[in-house]
Amino acid sequence: MAATSKIDPMHQFQIEPIVGQLGPNNPFAFTNSALWMMILLALITGFMLLGMRRELVPGRWQVAAEGLVGALDSMVTTSIGPQGRTYLPWVFSAFVFILFANFVGSMPFAITGVHPFTVTSQFTITGAMAVISFLIVLGVGFWKHGLHFFSLFWPQGMPVALKLLIAPIEFISFLVRPFSLGLRPFIAMFAGHILLEVFGNFIVQGINAGGGGYIVSVLCFLFVAFINALELLVGAIQAYVFALLTSMYINDAVNLH
Amino acid sequence: MELASAQVIGAGLAAIGVGAAAAGVGIVFGSFLQGALRNPAAADGQFPRLIFGFAAAELLGLMAFAVAMIILYAR
Numbered sequence A: 001m002a003a004t005s006k007i008d009p010m011h012q013f014q015i016e017p018i019v020g021q022l023g024p025n026n027p028f029a030f031t032n033s034a035l036w037m038m039i040l041l042a043l044i045t046g047f048m049l050l051g052m053r054r055e056l057v058p059g060r061w062q063v064a065a066e067g068l069v070g071a072l073d074s075m076v077t078t079s080i081g082p083q084g085r086t087y088l089p090w091v092f093s094a095f096v097f098i099l100f101a102n103f104v105g106s107m108p109f110a111i112t113g114v115h116p117f118t119v120t121s122q123f124t125i126t127g128a129m130a131v132i133s134f135l136i137v138l139g140v141g142f143w144k145h146g147l148h149f150f151s152l153f154w155p156q157g158m159p160v161a162l163k164l165l166i167a168p169i170e171f172i173s174f175l176v177r178p179f180s181l182g183l184r185p186f187i188a189m190f191a192g193h194i195l196l197e198v199f200g201n202f203i204v205q206g207i208n209a210g211g212g213g214y215i216v217s218v219l220c221f222l223f224v225a226f227i228n229a230l231e232l233l234v235g236a237i238q239a240y241v242f243a244l245l246t247s248m249y250i251n252d253a254v255n256l257h
Numbered sequence B: 001m002e003l004a005s006a007q008v009i010g011a012g013l014a015a016i017g018v019g020a021a022a023a024g025v026g027i028v029f030g031s032f033l034q035g036a037l038r039n040p041a042a043a044d045g046q047f048p049r050l051i052f053g054f055a056a057a058e059l060l061g062l063m064a065f066a067v068a069m070i071i072l073y074a075r
Helices: A032-051 A060-080 A082-106 A123-153 A160-209 A213-255 B003-014 B016-038 B040-073
Strands: A017-019
Touching: A017 A032, A032 A060, A032 A082, A060 A082, A060 A213, A060 B040, A082 A123, A082 A160, A082 A213, A123 A160, A123 A213, A160 A213, A160 B040, A213 B040, B003 B016, B003 B040, B016 B040
Parallel strands: none
Antiparallel strands: none
Protein backbone atom coordinates (compact mmCIF):
# COMPACT_ATOMS: atom_id res chain seq x y z
CA MET A 1 0.00 0.00 0.00
CA ALA A 2 1.31 3.40 -0.95
CA ALA A 3 0.32 4.95 2.35
CA THR A 4 3.08 3.09 4.15
CA SER A 5 5.83 4.55 1.93
CA LYS A 6 8.24 6.73 3.85
CA ILE A 7 8.06 10.47 3.38
CA ASP A 8 11.31 11.85 2.00
CA PRO A 9 11.17 15.63 2.37
CA MET A 10 14.92 16.06 1.81
CA HIS A 11 14.85 14.86 -1.78
CA GLN A 12 13.68 18.24 -3.08
CA PHE A 13 16.91 19.88 -1.92
CA GLN A 14 19.15 17.44 -3.75
CA ILE A 15 21.52 19.00 -6.25
CA GLU A 16 21.70 16.78 -9.31
CA PRO A 17 23.83 17.32 -12.40
CA ILE A 18 21.78 17.86 -15.53
CA VAL A 19 24.68 17.94 -17.98
CA GLY A 20 27.83 15.97 -17.23
CA GLN A 21 28.60 13.83 -14.24
CA LEU A 22 30.02 14.84 -10.90
CA GLY A 23 33.09 12.88 -9.95
CA PRO A 24 36.51 13.12 -8.38
CA ASN A 25 38.02 14.12 -11.73
CA ASN A 26 35.19 16.41 -12.77
CA PRO A 27 34.03 18.64 -9.92
CA PHE A 28 32.07 20.95 -12.23
CA ALA A 29 28.74 20.04 -13.74
CA PHE A 30 25.66 21.92 -14.84
CA THR A 31 23.25 21.17 -11.99
CA ASN A 32 19.61 21.93 -11.39
CA SER A 33 20.75 24.67 -9.00
CA ALA A 34 22.75 26.29 -11.80
CA LEU A 35 19.80 25.92 -14.18
CA TRP A 36 17.42 27.68 -11.81
CA MET A 37 19.95 30.42 -11.12
CA MET A 38 20.13 30.99 -14.88
CA ILE A 39 16.33 31.17 -14.98
CA LEU A 40 16.43 33.67 -12.10
CA LEU A 41 19.02 35.73 -13.95
CA ALA A 42 16.83 35.79 -17.05
CA LEU A 43 13.75 36.74 -15.00
CA ILE A 44 15.52 39.54 -13.12
CA THR A 45 17.13 40.87 -16.29
CA GLY A 46 13.79 40.80 -18.08
CA PHE A 47 12.07 42.55 -15.18
CA MET A 48 14.68 45.28 -15.02
CA LEU A 49 14.85 45.75 -18.80
CA LEU A 50 11.07 46.10 -18.97
CA GLY A 51 11.23 48.57 -16.09
CA MET A 52 14.10 50.67 -17.41
CA ARG A 53 12.62 51.85 -20.69
CA ARG A 54 12.51 55.41 -19.31
CA GLU A 55 9.08 56.25 -20.65
CA LEU A 56 7.72 59.68 -19.84
CA VAL A 57 4.48 58.13 -18.64
CA PRO A 58 5.63 55.06 -16.71
CA GLY A 59 3.96 51.78 -17.53
CA ARG A 60 3.26 48.97 -15.08
CA TRP A 61 6.74 47.44 -15.28
CA GLN A 62 8.43 50.78 -14.85
CA VAL A 63 6.33 51.61 -11.79
CA ALA A 64 7.21 48.22 -10.27
CA ALA A 65 10.94 48.58 -10.93
CA GLU A 66 11.04 52.21 -9.79
CA GLY A 67 9.07 51.38 -6.66
CA LEU A 68 11.46 48.59 -5.78
CA VAL A 69 14.55 50.72 -6.36
CA GLY A 70 12.96 53.63 -4.50
CA ALA A 71 12.05 51.53 -1.47
CA LEU A 72 15.56 50.10 -1.17
CA ASP A 73 17.11 53.50 -1.83
CA SER A 74 15.14 55.05 1.02
CA MET A 75 16.02 52.11 3.28
CA VAL A 76 19.73 52.47 2.55
CA THR A 77 19.74 56.25 2.95
CA THR A 78 17.80 56.17 6.23
CA SER A 79 20.04 53.52 7.78
CA ILE A 80 23.44 54.61 6.43
CA GLY A 81 23.02 58.30 5.61
CA PRO A 82 23.54 60.39 2.50
CA GLN A 83 26.60 58.41 1.37
CA GLY A 84 24.62 55.18 1.68
CA ARG A 85 23.66 55.29 -1.99
CA THR A 86 27.15 53.98 -2.80
CA TYR A 87 26.15 50.61 -1.37
CA LEU A 88 22.75 50.45 -3.06
CA PRO A 89 23.90 48.17 -5.93
CA TRP A 90 24.82 45.27 -3.64
CA VAL A 91 21.84 45.72 -1.31
CA PHE A 92 19.48 45.90 -4.27
CA SER A 93 21.05 42.89 -6.01
CA ALA A 94 20.88 40.79 -2.86
CA PHE A 95 17.27 41.78 -2.18
CA VAL A 96 16.06 41.10 -5.70
CA PHE A 97 17.96 37.81 -5.98
CA ILE A 98 16.63 36.43 -2.69
CA LEU A 99 13.11 37.67 -3.44
CA PHE A 100 13.02 36.12 -6.92
CA ALA A 101 14.67 32.89 -5.74
CA ASN A 102 12.16 32.48 -2.90
CA PHE A 103 9.16 33.27 -5.09
CA VAL A 104 10.22 31.13 -8.05
CA GLY A 105 10.97 28.25 -5.68
CA SER A 106 7.44 28.48 -4.27
CA MET A 107 5.74 28.46 -7.66
CA PRO A 108 3.58 25.39 -8.35
CA PHE A 109 5.36 24.37 -11.55
CA ALA A 110 5.47 20.81 -10.24
CA ILE A 111 1.97 20.27 -11.69
CA THR A 112 3.54 20.34 -15.15
CA GLY A 113 6.33 17.98 -14.08
CA VAL A 114 8.97 20.70 -13.69
CA HIS A 115 10.28 20.81 -10.14
CA PRO A 116 11.35 24.32 -9.25
CA PHE A 117 14.55 24.27 -7.27
CA THR A 118 14.70 26.88 -4.51
CA VAL A 119 18.20 28.22 -4.90
CA THR A 120 18.12 29.91 -1.49
CA SER A 121 17.40 26.60 0.24
CA GLN A 122 21.11 25.81 -0.05
CA PHE A 123 23.37 27.32 2.59
CA THR A 124 26.19 27.64 0.05
CA ILE A 125 24.22 30.32 -1.82
CA THR A 126 22.96 32.37 1.10
CA GLY A 127 26.21 31.82 3.01
CA ALA A 128 28.23 33.13 0.07
CA MET A 129 25.96 36.18 -0.11
CA ALA A 130 26.39 36.76 3.63
CA VAL A 131 30.17 36.48 3.25
CA ILE A 132 30.06 39.09 0.47
CA SER A 133 28.11 41.42 2.79
CA PHE A 134 30.57 40.78 5.60
CA LEU A 135 33.55 41.43 3.32
CA ILE A 136 31.98 44.71 2.20
CA VAL A 137 31.61 45.70 5.86
CA LEU A 138 35.24 44.80 6.62
CA GLY A 139 36.58 46.42 3.47
CA VAL A 140 34.64 49.64 3.93
CA GLY A 141 35.49 49.78 7.63
CA PHE A 142 39.24 49.34 7.18
CA TRP A 143 39.30 51.54 4.07
CA LYS A 144 37.52 54.44 5.74
CA HIS A 145 38.83 54.24 9.29
CA GLY A 146 41.98 52.13 9.14
CA LEU A 147 42.77 50.42 12.42
CA HIS A 148 40.42 52.86 14.11
CA PHE A 149 37.71 50.48 12.87
CA PHE A 150 38.37 48.35 15.95
CA SER A 151 36.78 51.09 18.09
CA LEU A 152 33.52 49.55 16.86
CA PHE A 153 33.97 46.98 19.63
CA TRP A 154 34.81 49.57 22.28
CA PRO A 155 31.54 50.87 23.77
CA GLN A 156 31.22 54.43 24.96
CA GLY A 157 29.70 56.05 28.00
CA MET A 158 30.20 53.36 30.62
CA PRO A 159 32.75 52.46 33.30
CA VAL A 160 35.98 50.81 32.14
CA ALA A 161 35.22 47.59 34.02
CA LEU A 162 31.97 47.25 32.08
CA LYS A 163 33.71 48.15 28.82
CA LEU A 164 36.16 45.27 29.31
CA LEU A 165 33.19 42.96 29.73
CA ILE A 166 31.20 44.31 26.78
CA ALA A 167 34.04 44.47 24.23
CA PRO A 168 34.52 40.68 23.80
CA ILE A 169 30.76 40.22 23.56
CA GLU A 170 30.59 42.88 20.85
CA PHE A 171 33.46 41.18 19.03
CA ILE A 172 31.79 37.77 19.13
CA SER A 173 28.46 39.19 18.01
CA PHE A 174 30.29 40.88 15.13
CA LEU A 175 31.88 37.58 14.10
CA VAL A 176 28.57 35.72 14.29
CA ARG A 177 26.92 38.18 11.88
CA PRO A 178 27.74 36.42 8.60
CA PHE A 179 26.45 33.11 9.96
CA SER A 180 23.16 34.52 11.20
CA LEU A 181 22.78 36.58 8.02
CA GLY A 182 23.25 33.57 5.77
CA LEU A 183 21.43 31.09 8.00
CA ARG A 184 18.20 33.09 8.14
CA PRO A 185 17.02 33.02 4.48
CA PHE A 186 18.34 29.47 4.11
CA ILE A 187 16.48 27.98 7.08
CA ALA A 188 13.30 29.91 6.35
CA MET A 189 13.08 28.40 2.87
CA PHE A 190 14.32 24.99 4.02
CA ALA A 191 11.76 24.75 6.84
CA GLY A 192 8.87 25.99 4.71
CA HIS A 193 9.54 23.54 1.89
CA ILE A 194 9.91 20.60 4.27
CA LEU A 195 6.58 21.54 5.84
CA LEU A 196 4.91 21.77 2.42
CA GLU A 197 6.35 18.42 1.35
CA VAL A 198 5.31 16.62 4.55
CA PHE A 199 1.77 17.93 4.54
CA GLY A 200 1.47 17.40 0.79
CA ASN A 201 2.28 13.77 1.47
CA PHE A 202 -0.37 13.68 4.19
CA ILE A 203 -2.99 14.65 1.59
CA VAL A 204 -2.10 11.67 -0.60
CA GLN A 205 -1.82 9.28 2.34
CA GLY A 206 -5.20 10.41 3.67
CA ILE A 207 -6.84 9.69 0.30
CA ASN A 208 -5.12 6.30 0.18
CA ALA A 209 -6.35 5.46 3.67
CA GLY A 210 -9.98 6.24 2.78
CA GLY A 211 -12.82 6.73 5.28
CA GLY A 212 -11.79 9.30 7.88
CA GLY A 213 -8.64 9.89 5.86
CA TYR A 214 -10.58 12.13 3.48
CA ILE A 215 -11.23 14.58 6.32
CA VAL A 216 -7.51 14.62 7.10
CA SER A 217 -6.78 15.20 3.41
CA VAL A 218 -9.11 18.19 3.19
CA LEU A 219 -7.68 19.71 6.36
CA CYS A 220 -4.12 19.16 5.12
CA PHE A 221 -4.99 20.69 1.76
CA LEU A 222 -6.30 23.84 3.45
CA PHE A 223 -3.22 23.92 5.65
CA VAL A 224 -0.89 23.57 2.65
CA ALA A 225 -2.68 26.41 0.87
CA PHE A 226 -2.27 28.57 3.97
CA ILE A 227 1.40 27.61 4.35
CA ASN A 228 1.98 28.47 0.69
CA ALA A 229 0.63 31.96 1.29
CA LEU A 230 2.81 32.20 4.39
CA GLU A 231 5.82 31.09 2.31
CA LEU A 232 5.34 34.04 -0.03
CA LEU A 233 5.17 36.40 2.96
CA VAL A 234 8.24 34.82 4.57
CA GLY A 235 10.14 34.93 1.28
CA ALA A 236 9.53 38.67 0.98
CA ILE A 237 10.33 39.27 4.65
CA GLN A 238 13.59 37.31 4.46
CA ALA A 239 14.72 39.28 1.41
CA TYR A 240 13.84 42.50 3.23
CA VAL A 241 15.63 41.36 6.39
CA PHE A 242 18.77 40.47 4.45
CA ALA A 243 18.82 43.88 2.77
CA LEU A 244 18.02 45.68 6.04
CA LEU A 245 20.67 43.88 8.07
CA THR A 246 23.27 44.36 5.33
CA SER A 247 22.62 48.08 5.28
CA MET A 248 22.70 48.24 9.10
CA TYR A 249 26.02 46.41 9.22
CA ILE A 250 27.45 48.68 6.51
CA ASN A 251 26.19 51.61 8.60
CA ASP A 252 28.32 50.36 11.49
CA ALA A 253 31.37 50.27 9.23
CA VAL A 254 30.74 53.67 7.62
CA ASN A 255 29.78 55.70 10.68
CA LEU A 256 31.27 53.60 13.53
CA HIS A 257 29.14 54.89 16.33
CA MET B 1 16.32 2.27 22.91
CA GLU B 2 16.74 2.10 19.19
CA LEU B 3 18.54 4.92 17.43
CA ALA B 4 15.55 5.74 15.21
CA SER B 5 13.19 6.17 18.17
CA ALA B 6 15.78 8.24 20.03
CA GLN B 7 16.14 10.44 16.96
CA VAL B 8 12.42 11.07 16.71
CA ILE B 9 12.13 11.86 20.43
CA GLY B 10 15.15 14.16 20.27
CA ALA B 11 13.79 15.99 17.24
CA GLY B 12 10.49 16.46 19.03
CA LEU B 13 12.24 17.88 22.08
CA ALA B 14 14.32 20.20 19.89
CA ALA B 15 11.15 21.48 18.26
CA ILE B 16 10.05 22.98 21.60
CA GLY B 17 12.43 25.84 20.82
CA VAL B 18 10.32 26.78 17.81
CA GLY B 19 7.37 27.36 20.13
CA ALA B 20 9.51 29.60 22.33
CA ALA B 21 10.51 31.62 19.28
CA ALA B 22 6.83 31.88 18.34
CA ALA B 23 6.20 33.51 21.72
CA GLY B 24 9.09 35.88 21.03
CA VAL B 25 7.75 36.87 17.61
CA GLY B 26 4.33 37.38 19.17
CA ILE B 27 5.82 39.69 21.79
CA VAL B 28 7.62 41.70 19.10
CA PHE B 29 4.50 42.27 17.00
CA GLY B 30 2.22 42.70 20.01
CA SER B 31 4.43 45.36 21.52
CA PHE B 32 4.67 47.09 18.17
CA LEU B 33 0.89 47.11 17.87
CA GLN B 34 0.55 48.53 21.37
CA GLY B 35 2.95 51.33 20.58
CA ALA B 36 1.46 51.92 17.14
CA LEU B 37 -2.07 52.26 18.52
CA ARG B 38 -0.90 54.86 21.03
CA ASN B 39 1.00 56.89 18.46
CA PRO B 40 -0.08 55.88 14.94
CA ALA B 41 1.79 58.78 13.36
CA ALA B 42 5.16 57.40 14.49
CA ALA B 43 4.37 53.77 13.62
CA ASP B 44 5.45 53.74 9.97
CA GLY B 45 8.88 55.10 10.79
CA GLN B 46 9.57 52.18 13.11
CA PHE B 47 8.86 49.49 10.52
CA PRO B 48 12.56 48.61 9.97
CA ARG B 49 13.02 48.23 13.74
CA LEU B 50 9.96 45.98 13.86
CA ILE B 51 11.37 43.76 11.14
CA PHE B 52 14.77 43.73 12.84
CA GLY B 53 13.23 42.59 16.12
CA PHE B 54 11.20 40.00 14.26
CA ALA B 55 14.31 38.70 12.50
CA ALA B 56 16.29 38.48 15.73
CA ALA B 57 13.50 36.57 17.49
CA GLU B 58 12.78 34.36 14.50
CA LEU B 59 16.40 33.34 13.99
CA LEU B 60 16.47 31.44 17.28
CA GLY B 61 13.37 29.50 16.34
CA LEU B 62 14.82 28.68 12.94
CA MET B 63 17.97 27.45 14.65
CA ALA B 64 15.88 25.20 16.89
CA PHE B 65 14.23 23.86 13.74
CA ALA B 66 17.61 23.27 12.12
CA VAL B 67 18.80 21.37 15.17
CA ALA B 68 15.63 19.27 15.10
CA MET B 69 16.22 18.46 11.42
CA ILE B 70 19.87 17.59 12.03
CA ILE B 71 18.86 15.22 14.84
CA LEU B 72 16.04 13.71 12.80
CA TYR B 73 18.05 13.04 9.66
CA ALA B 74 21.47 12.33 11.18
CA ARG B 75 22.90 8.98 10.20
